[in-house]
Amino acid sequence: MNNTRFSTAIHILTLLADSGENWVNSDWIAGSINTNAAMVRKELSALQDAGFVIGRKGKEGGSRLNKPSSQISLADIYVAVKNTEVLGKKNLNTNPQCPVGKQINKELDQLYSDTDQLVINSLKGLTLENFAKKFR
Amino acid sequence: MNNTRFSTAIHILTLLADSGENWVNSDWIAGSINTNAAMVRKELSALQDAGFVIGRKGKEGGSRLNKPSSQISLADIYVAVKNTEVLGKKNLNTNPQCPVGKQINKELDQLYSDTDQLVINSLKGLTLENFAKKFR
């Protein structure tokens, strides 16, 4: 995760969690993060796909949570945005003639997925509700 | 960690662990990983800085472990090569006028370092010795 997607997602969701039923527009969110409204809408799109958010077009449009913040865990958010494993990428095309090159990715698969799972399980205990509460 | 540094480092160290006292050259290592010898030497340089490896120049030169593989944990390796936090980068320059923008990085600092520590602690239980054993 050499990117800001988790930071951005949790920032957006915190703003929505603390905005109740109001429709919050992407320009206002972008102002808080200090980024571009189109970037925010891209991330909102992913958060909609994950079921956390609904959007409404048109004048007075915007976004709001699609479920109580108590029912969104930081694990859910992480899984929605993560695009690499915690320990990084593997070297594909290792040399099959070498005992290590031949077998290492099979061994790493286990280690890498165990490590991901560890992180996910720990984030499961944390809710957006409790995170967002800190800013009120 | 959207890179192959951990994979590469553990691959190199596994080869060295299974090569005992022999001086292993970067060309041979590169052949197993299927990458460039100069890349391997760059990573070896980092592994030397971390104290895991020693190198010798000149004809018959190469690299070998600088301590028993039982005394190198996967946590040590991870720490030596990691360059981002598990949960990624933060948005700096968030808006200080916004209650969330103002405070979020302080809250994320804790979460991010806790998550890193979780991963490191879990890798502490795993040694290079046990990993390398699988390939003999």
Place this chain on the structure above:
DNA sequence: TCAATTGTAATAAAATTTGTTACAATATAA
């Protein structure tokens, strides 16, 4: 002295991430 090797720098190429611009579709309010 010759040959092989490291260590490192400089550079280039490729991939990923972030930012920008534009606009059709849509929804509200006057």
Place this chain on the structure above:
DNA sequence: TTATATTGTAACAAATTTTATTACAATTGA
């Protein structure tokens, strides 16, 4: 029903990170 504000998305551009390549001085052993 018209004007206005907004999303959702695509296309593109810029910036950053990652990986690969080339080169060569310094070193070591034979």
